[in-house]
Every structure is written in structure tokens, then in C-alpha cells.
Amino acid sequence: MKTVTGFASATIGNVACGFDVLGFAITEPGDEVILTQREKRTDLLPVSITSITGDGGALPRDPKKNTSSFVVLKFLEYIRTNKGIDFEGHIELQLKKNLPLSSGMGSSAASAAAALVAANELMGNPCSKMELVHFAIEGERVACGSAHADNAAPAMLGNFVLIRSYNPIDLITIPPPDNLFCTLAHPHIELRTAYARSVLPRTISLKTATEQWGNVGALISGLLTSDYELIGRSLVDAIAEPKRAPLIPGFYSVKNAALEAGALGCSIAGSGPSIFAFSSSYEAACEVGEAMKQAFSNIREKLQSDIWVSPVCKEGAKII
Numbered sequence: 001m002k003t004v005t006g007f008a009s010a011t012i013g014n015v016a017c018g019f020d021v022l023g024f025a026i027t028e029p030g031d032e033v034i035l036t037q038r039e040k041r042t043d044l045l046p047v048s049i050t051s052i053t054g055d056g057g058a059l060p061r062d063p064k065k066n067t068s069s070f071v072v073l074k075f076l077e078y079i080r081t082n083k084g085i086d087f088e089g090h091i092e093l094q095l096k097k098n099l100p101l102s103s104g105m106g107s108s109a110a111s112a113a114a115a116l117v118a119a120n121e122l123m124g125n126p127c128s129k130m131e132l133v134h135f136a137i138e139g140e141r142v143a144c145g146s147a148h149a150d151n152a153a154p155a156m157l158g159n160f161v162l163i164r165s166y167n168p169i170d171l172i173t174i175p176p177p178d179n180l181f182c183t184l185a186h187p188h189i190e191l192r193t194a195y196a197r198s199v200l201p202r203t204i205s206l207k208t209a210t211e212q213w214g215n216v217g218a219l220i221s222g223l224l225t226s227d228y229e230l231i232g233r234s235l236v237d238a239i240a241e242p243k244r245a246p247l248i249p250g251f252y253s254v255k256n257a258a259l260e261a262g263a264l265g266c267s268i269a270g271s272g273p274s275i276f277a278f279s280s281s282y283e284a285a286c287e288v289g290e291a292m293k294q295a296f297s298n299i300r301e302k303l304q305s306d307i308w309v310s311p312v313c314k315e316g317a318k319i320i
């Protein structure tokens with residue numbers, strides 16, 4: 001019997017202007033997946049979920065519906081047909097959900113990435129992370145109906161990840177500037193990714209499109225040249241933010257509070273309800289966090305919120 005634990009941290013998809021094409025990982029919090037390999041198969045499927053903690057019973061226990069187990073099933077199929085590894089034993093999966101659900105923190109992607117690095121380790125590491133990430137992206141289709149990569153890719157690979165193409169998948173990792181810190185404010189409400197995607201426009205004007213890709217290009221340039229002012233002024237989202245802000249109570253109050261506290265820029269984390277801001281020092285990021293927390297508690301709904309301040313995680317999913 002062999003046991004391995006995988007860990008993958010929260011991620012922020014979109015990064016304001018990069019809808020579905022840009023995301024980054026932070027160092028904490030993250031999900032843990034413990035895989036135990038048994039010699040004898042005890043079920044029709046080679047993977048079973050033996051426990052999930054931290055989800056309040058909300059997540060599916062069906063191995064084909066939980067992203068953590070679903071991606072391991074896909075991985076086992078892949079190594080059987082492509083790596084000549086025909087696993088005939090059984091894998092018991094325990095999931096420790098440390099990430100809040102439907103939070104805008106890439107919760108489903110973290111479970112998938114943690115499970116994949118653990119399964120890869122159990123099988124002797126036959127796959128690279130670039131191979132594993134394909135399964136994590138497919139896991140998002142199970143989670144929210146669309147295989148968007150801007151959580152799954154940074155959850156697996158760390159850093160910023162730009163998705164140049166989805167077909168075929170073409171991922172470009174971008175290391176963060178040394179002094180870039182993320183403040184993440186998670187209000188104690190849920191906003192399902194699938195619903196937050198349903199409110200988006202299906203078409204946009206040429207004017208909006210040119211604004212958006214101008215900011216994406218400028219943001220990438222700012223990241224690559226450590227131009228913190230350019231990073232900040234590029235965090236402008238003309239597509240998703242205007243449609244999703246009404247779904248987050250107090251969004252504009254919290255965003256203004258972050259900017260007044262000195263944030264370089266601020267927008268919705270993924271599909272929300274979390275909100276993220278960038279700062280160019282840890283101390284500034286902490287002050288921004290206090291301002292965001294206060295702003296959430298000052299609105300009519302008096303929302304409580306959790307705050308995390310973190311550099312960008314460069315390691316990605318790992319064995320712990």
C-alpha cells in the first residue's frame with residue numbers, strides 16, 4: 001500500500017482583462033488530495049472517494065462528478081493507452097477542501113491539480129505537468145460546464161499562465177515580477193462559476209475588443225518588464241466586470257477602497273465573488289486587505305470576508 005498527498009493552491013482567473021486566457025496562482029490557501037493505492041480493485045471504477053472534508057457535504061461523491069477523482073480516471077486512461085501503464089489496482093481518494101466553493105478562487109481546479117500530481121507520483125511520474133494540465137482543464141468542464149484553463153493551468157504550473165490557444169492547447173507561463181503581491185478578499189457568499197458565465201455577452205463591439213486586447217498586451221508587457229504602474233493601469237475589464245459586478249454586493253465600494261488604500265489595480269477574481277488587488281509591496285497589500293475587509297463590512301449586507309495576502313506562487317501543484 002502506498003499513500004501520496006498532492007497540494008494545489010488557489011488561482012485567480014481572468015486577471016481583469018484576460019477573460020479565459022490569463023490566470024495566476026497564489027501560495028495559499030489550497031486543496032489537499034490524499035491517494036492511497038490498493039493492490040486489489042474494490043469497485044467497478046479504479047478510483048473511489050473515501051472522504052471529503054471542508055465542503056459541508058456540498059460536493060459530489062460520485063467519482064465521475066468530483067473534479068479530483070474525475071481527472072484521475074482520465075489520467076489512468078491516458079497512461080494505459082499512451083504510456084503502456086495498465087493500472088489494475090484501486091485508488092482511494094481523500095479530499096481536504098481548504099478552498100471555499102464557488103468562490104472565484106479556482107476551487108475545482110485546485111482539487112483537480114492536487115489529485116493529478118498525486119496520481120502521477122503514485123504511477124512513477126510518467127507524465128509532465130504540461131501533459132497533466134490537459135486533464136485539469138477537462139475537469140473544469142465537469143465542474144462548471146466549460147473547459148476554461150485560466151484556473152487549471154496556473155493551479156498546475158504556477159506563475160501567470162497565458163492561454164494563447166485552446167485548440168490546440170498552447171500555454172505560456174510568465175514568471176511574476178519580484179515585488180508583486182496579491183490581496184484576495186473573499187466575501188462569505190457563493191457565486192457559481194456556471195451562473196457567472198451565463199450573464200456574459202455572446203458578442204462584443206470592435207471598440208470593446210480593441211480596448212480589451214490592448215490591456216491584455218499591456219498587462220503582459222508590465223509583467224515581463226516589472227513595470228508596476230503599467231500592470232496597475234492595465235487591470236481594466238470592459239467585458240466581464242460590468243456584467244458580473246452587480247452579482248457581488250458592494251463590488252465598487254470594495255474596489256474603490258482598495259485603490260484608495262494604494263492598490264495598483266483591482267478587479268473580480270475569476271467569476272467572483274472574490275475580489276483581487278495587486279500591490280508592489282507586502283505591507284501595502286496588507287493595508288489594501290484591511291480596507292477591502294472594512295468596505296465589505298460597511299455595505300448594507302454587512303458582509304464578512306476572508307483576506308489573503310500572497311506573492312504569486314511559482315511552484316504550482318506539488319507533493320507534500
Ligand SMILES: Nc1ncnc2c1ncn2[C@@H]1O[C@H](COP(=O)(O)OP(=O)(O)O)[C@@H](O)[C@H]1O
Binds near residue numbers: 060191
Ligand atoms: N473538487 C471540487 N471542488 C470544488 N468544486 C467542485 C469539485 N468537484 C466539483 N465541483 C463543482 O464545481 C463547480 C464550480 O465551483 P468552484 O470551482 O468551486 O468555483 P470557483 O472555481 O469559483 O471556486 C461547483 O458547482 C462545484 O460543485
Ligand SMILES: N[C@@H](CCOP(=O)(O)O)C(=O)O
Binds near residue numbers: 020151
Ligand atoms: N475565466 C473564468 C474563470 C472562473 O474562475 P472561478 O475561480 O470563478 O471558477 C470565468 O471568468 O468564468
